[in-house]
Amino acid sequence: MSESLVKIENIRAYYKLKNREVKAVDNVSFEIMENEIIGVVGESGCGKSTLSNVLLNNIIKPLTIVGGRVLFKSNGEYVEISSLTREEVRERFWGKEMSLIPQSAMNALMPTIKLSKYVEHLAQSHGIPKNELLKKARKRFEDVDLDPRWLNRYPFELSGGMRQRAVIAIATLLNPQLLIADEPTSALDVVNRKVFLKILLEMKRQGIVKSIIFVTHDIATIRQIVDRMLVMYAGKIMEISPVDKIVEKPLNPYTEGLLNSVLTPEPEIKKRGITTIPGTPPNLIEPPSGCRFHPRCPKAMSVCKEKEPKLVEIEPQRKVACFLYSEERA
DSSP states (O other), X not given: OOOEEEEEEEEEEEEEETTEEEEEEEEEEEEEETTOEEEEEOSTTSSHHHHHHHHHTOOOTTEEEEEEEEEEEETTEEXXXXXXXXXXXXXXXXXXXXXXXXXXXXXXXXXTSOHHHHHHHHHHHTTOOHHXXXXXXXXXXXXXXXXXXXXXXXXXXXXXXXXXXXXXXXXXXXXXXXXXXXXXXXXXXXHHHHHHHHXXXXXXXXXXXXXXXXXESOHHXXXXXXXXXXXXXXXXXXXXXXXXXXXXXXXXXXXXXXXXXXXXXXXXXXXXXXXXXXXXXXXXXXXXXSSTTGGGOXXXXXXXXXXXXXXXXXXXXXXXXXXXXXGGGO
């Protein structure tokens, strides 16, 4: 049975502004298991990318961790990385044990710096001989279907899809245990999106990366590769479940709304028809009382406005935060 690679316990990460706090991630708890791909989905502004920064301890003001902790399994022991400084985590973990494919990865590379320089910088950061890592980079470029000669080129000389694959190759050079892919397919066409997903799955199959957290609003894409799905709304977790169970029967009305808003080939979803979620996401400076989704929820009850539902396990591997599945609804 797989063990936890990462444990997130009651994390609260806020953007502290003048006399205001944006509650981007608010009391979130879950685990990332070894050898799994977990998908994080939700509308824009729900806290997905903030959660990615928390996992990496990439905390830059005004973002602040105000509570909770993140434990990362390193050499068989859990390290509370949320208690370390950003510089300590960067030196010890980034690139080596955890790595990131950032949003707009195609544009994440400086156009005036050759790709080989990124490899050399990585080697220098972790005390690895430069030539040794460049040799590995040439092999990794071949793995992602790029000619190794592109290492001596500038990013602007590559197409968008090629730059994306170059980022994947560089991000995984040291075989990180955890790879965080933050909205990696949002700027890709259908063909390059398929290539990207195939590369991710192959890297996991070969053991190049152990676990992957895939952050996106594109629920149709994520369903193709993830083992479990975590649904976020307004800084909260609404549901966690194996992806096939969510597709078959979403529990939280918000999850159901997300599924019903995209066109998918499965008969069980197509027969529901295409609908939209009414309203707009709330202001996280002053989020609604009770369940944060209740102003938009078609199944809202009076208790939803008064109390915040707890994330509870209602069947093996399925957790949901909703009073439809709670005794408190009475």
